[in-house]
Amino acid sequence: MSSATSVTYEEEIVTSSAARKVLAALRLTTGFIFLWAFLDKTFGFGFSTASEKAWIHGGTPSQGFLGHLDPAKPLTGFFSSIASPVTDVLFMLGMLGVGLAVMLGIGTRVAAWSGSIIMALMWLAEFPLITGEDAATNPLIDYHVIYSLILVVVALTYAGDTWGLGRWWKSLEIVQKNRWLI
Template sequence: MSSISHPASSAHGPVARERAAATHVTGESVARYAFAGVRLLLAFEFLWAFGDKLFGWGLSTPTDRAWINGGSPTEGFLGSIEGTFAGFFNPMAGNPVVDWLFMLGLLGIGLALALGIGMRIAAGTGAVLMLLMWMASLPIDVNPFVDYHLLDAVLLIGLAAFLAGDTAGLGRWWSERSLVKRFPALR
């Protein structure tokens, strides 16, 4: 009997290399779709907040305090801040300019994430919004530093850097538009 094994059965043979390559592609695909899933979940988070503040679906915003019924989308959250930055945020509560900026931000960020386009702008503005909401939440009751606002801010930046809009989204198509090629920040 020969002690020489067939190259295909060797741990370093062509079959082993093909299996390793297939595993890598599969792992990469899983990562791409996982990040696309996170992108869509965050889109739903932003769009739900927009819809609830606009229509008052009764979960976070009562119907009688909905924006279309004369309520303010910022009054409840910003008006009730008692923490470290209360003096900064409380005066903004109910301001019509702040209401419009907040609502346009929720809608724009949510739509961009859902479609996978404009991810850089959505990530930047979304991260700023989440960081402001994190600051407004300080001090945090259950953890001295981390809450979901901070995690969402970091996730948004990662999604844009990973080009998460290209998978299960229109990001790749969007990147081919002449305007986006001319202004890469729109990617």
């Protein structure tokens, strides 16, 4: 890199074509995790949700999760007490909204905050992580933490600009006036 340019080595790496494509792939796969959670819990495709427990068949997505927490965990009482049809709707809208926003590459800042809050609450509901036969592989860090960090990376690196609608989204007047919508 010549001394005449003001781009640093680190900026060149983050803006390289290969890095942009990897970030886009990370964005799409993570977005699909959230979108799939919504779809499977809504329609009961039989992966994590059986058909008879699907939301469209009267299943209760958040109540099911919150109602089956280990009673020995310190926050089970709190999380069990908030389980309701309202938390079902909020959880499902959150999964759909985060999944679509991240996959489309729009509103990634809002999706990063929303998705990270959902993941943090789910992490807290299961804390401390399982020990024994069904033990987690790490006592503190699990996929909830990793997904939260990925969402933040996606938002901070404008990963929605590659293979997504991010550039178009950022050009909208409402987004120009309200940068938090990026």
